[in-house]
Amino acid sequence: xxxxxxxxxxxxxxxxxxxxxxxxxxxxxxxxxxxxxxxxxxxxxxxxxxxxxxxxxxxxxxxxxxxxxxxxxxxxxxxxxxxxxxxxxxxxxxxxxxxxxxxxxxxxxxxxxxxxxxxxxxxxxxxxxxxxxxxxxxxxxxxxxxxxxxxxxxxxxxxxxxxxxxxxxxxxxxxxxxxxxxxxxxxxxxxxxxxxxxxxxxxxxxxxxxxxxxxxxxxxxxxxxxxxxxxxxxxxxxxxxxxxxxxxxxxxxxxxxxxxxxxxxxxxxxxxxxxxxxxxxxxxxxxxxxxxxxxxxxxxxxxxxxxxxxxxxxxxxxxxxxxxxxxxxxxxxxxxxxxxxxxxxxxxxxxxxxxxxxxxxxxxxxxxxxxxxxxxxxxxxxxxxxxxxxxxxxxxxxxxxxxxxxxxxxxxxxxxxxxxxxxxxxxxxxxxxxxxxxxxxxxxxxxxxxxxxxxxxxxxxxxxxxxxxxxxxxxxx
Numbered sequence: 001x002x003x004x005x006x007x008x009x010x011x012x013x014x015x016x017x018x019x020x021x022x023x024x025x026x027x028x029x030x031x032x033x034x035x036x037x038x039x040x041x042x043x044x045x046x047x048x049x050x051x052x053x054x055x056x057x058x059x060x061x062x063x064x065x066x067x068x069x070x071x072x073x074x075x076x077x078x079x080x081x082x083x084x085x086x087x088x089x090x091x092x093x094x095x096x097x098x099x100x101x102x103x104x105x106x107x108x109x110x111x112x113x114x115x116x117x118x119x120x121x122x123x124x125x126x127x128x129x130x131x132x133x134x135x136x137x138x139x140x141x142x143x144x145x146x147x148x149x150x151x152x153x154x155x156x157x158x159x160x161x162x163x164x165x166x167x168x169x170x171x172x173x174x175x176x177x178x179x180x181x182x183x184x185x186x187x188x189x190x191x192x193x194x195x196x197x198x199x200x201x202x203x204x205x206x207x208x209x210x211x212x213x214x215x216x217x218x219x220x221x222x223x224x225x226x227x228x229x230x231x232x233x234x235x236x237x238x239x240x241x242x243x244x245x246x247x248x249x250x251x252x253x254x255x256x257x258x259x260x261x262x263x264x265x266x267x268x269x270x271x272x273x274x275x276x277x278x279x280x281x282x283x284x285x286x287x288x289x290x291x292x293x294x295x296x297x298x299x300x301x302x303x304x305x306x307x308x309x310x311x312x313x314x315x316x317x318x319x320x321x322x323x324x325x326x327x328x329x330x331x332x333x334x335x336x337x338x339x340x341x342x343x344x345x346x347x348x349x350x351x352x353x354x355x356x357x358x359x360x361x362x363x364x365x366x367x368x369x370x371x372x373x374x375x376x377x378x379x380x381x382x383x384x385x386x387x388x389x390x391x392x393x394x395x396x397x398x399x400x401x402x403x404x405x406x407x408x409x410x411x412x413x414x415x416x417x418x419x420x421x422x423x424x425x426x427x428x429x430x431x432x433x434x435x436x437x438x439x440x441x442x443x444x445x446x447x448x449x450x451x452x453x454x455x456x457x458x459x460x461x462x463x464x465x466x467x468x469x470x471x472x473x474x475x476x477x
Contacts, residue, residue, distance in 0.1 A: 016465075020118030022061025024083040027122065027227060028114055034216050035204070036088035039110050042131025042141065044191065046175035047075030050145075050450065051152060056167045056195055059117050074193045075172035077130065083113040089133035093210055094203030094275030095325060097309055102210060104203060104275050105135030108142065111199055122227045124199050125169065128285075129191040142178055145171075145188035146441050147287075149453065153440065154286040155194075156460045157432040162360065162470025163261040164254075166196040166284035182303075188445070197282050198228055202251075202322055203275035205329035217332050221247050228280050230254075234345075239338030244330040247279070248342040252323050254281020256346050257473055259316040260353030264361050266292040266390035270301030272310045272318040274325050291432045292390050295383035320346045356471045363399040363424075364414040371413075378410040395429035423466035430463045 028035070049071050057063040062080075065073065072078045079085055087110035093102045110133065113125040128151075129143025148171045158165040170193040177186035200220070208217045221243045230250035233240040237249065258281045262269065269276075270288040278284055290301040297313025305311070310318055323346060327339040355372035358379070359365065366372050382405075383393050396402050399416030440456060443449040 017056055017059035018118050019058040020061055023116040025116050026084055026114045036090045037134050038086045039089045039133045041077040044174035047071040048173040050173050051171040053169050060115050074170040080113045087112050092201050092203035092275055093207040094273050096273045106133055107136040107139050124196050125193055126199050127193050142189050144178055145190040148190040148192040149441055151286045154289050156457050160460045160464030161265040163265055164282050166194045169193045169195040196284055197280045200279050201275050202277040202326045209329040209332050214332055224279055238341050244334035245338045248339050251279050252342050252346050255319045256349035257353045259319045260350055260357050262315055264357040268301040268312045274322050277322045294387045316350055360471045361394050363417045375410045378406050391429045391431040398424055421466035430459050
């Protein structure tokens with residue numbers, strides 16, 4: 001098969017974030033009176049900087065901060081220049097395992113700052129483990145250091161595999177000892193900062209519906225359309241000029257692509273509640289996540305997911321259901337039929353995204369239609385039958401190599417992408433199985449040895465460079 005350029009399957013964009021100047025911008029303040037509550041960060045016993053994401057810090061103009069200033073801003077949460085004067089704990093409701101809960105909100109985090117990157121995207125710096133808020137309920141508002149380390153590993157692996165994900169920006173150890181039921185205690189504490197393209201959840205809209213705040217709903221729709229711009233609905237879409245309908249189409253497109261990205265990555269988020277769904281389509285808020293040891297649709301990540309509601313193979317269904325909850329909320333400002341029409345696009349969009357992303361990860365140029373669907377189905381069947389680990393399967397068959405049995409005819413006529421990175425000639429791929437995660441944490445926990453974590457991050461970023469940019473959504477081409 002003839003190798004072709006990667007430009008045929010992905011949007012021309014840099015493999016890594018590009019440096020930019022610091023550009024504070026705080027449009028959230030126009031909504032702050034009803035969207036959040038001003039809060040103070042906890043006064044931690046100490047602030048030991050353990051991780052800073054300098055490549056993403058450069059993308060928002062903060063890489064020049066020395067470690068002392070970094071800890072002051074991301075451990076003590078002194079305001080950044082010309083930014084939010086005080087953190088905001090955001091308000092929202094949500095369905096948790098399909099049970100509606102109106103007692104949610106940022107219970108151990110807050111929105112700390114907003115700023116623009118070099119592509120003029122609005123980005124949020126939000127926290128996890130920064131102390132109690134009005135929405136903490138009985139929680140202590142803290143985060144374990146292990147939880148922070150796990151989030152670093154999840155976001156780095158997903159970013160390398162082309163998933164639209166939040167970025168772990170900073171981890172500062174705080175010197176407290178925490179008691180937890182799901183890990184050996186006492187355990188070390190930390191405060192984490194994440195960089196995200198917004199923190200507006202489906203649950204944010206659900207809260208406004210529950211309170212019948214129509215004017216605020218209209219303001220929130222307008223904010224999302226302005227700050228998270230996307231394409232217009234299809235030409236034949238009913239009500240396509242209505243703001244709520246435009247937003248609904250954009251969220252359906254983004255979440256269909258996110259569901260496909262998780263499936264192709266072999267990733268199980270674990271807790272797909274509506275308060276964990278960002279309307280930008282960005283994956284975030286990682287708790288009991290796992291990557292598949294074998295291709296098993298029934299694999300679950302959360303030990304408390306007894307019914308398998310959020311099992312690996314049910315993730316597309318879960319995101320579609322969550323889109324439905326957004327549609328229900330938007331009925332406060334819009335008739336139902338155009339919202340339902342947007343919902344009906346989810347299935348075809350998801351299937352197209354799976355094919356597009358599957359071919360990207362396999363290193364072949366998509367052919368489209370039934371051919372790509374047949375290739376995906378054949379690969380899935382082979383992985384299930386052989387109990388292959390997904391990372392190993394994609395690596396072994398990159399560009400159509402080692403294609404035997406049913407895979408050979410399924411790959412017939414597919415052109416391989418030109419792969420020149422030395423990663424592809426290695427003996428084995430990178431993976432992120434639970435045993436690897438626990439080994440990295442054990443080195444930190446037992447001897448404060450962070451070198452395995454840093455080595456893993458370097459290896460994952462190398463893998464990301466080898467894959468190149470992920471395929472873009474059709475509207476981004």
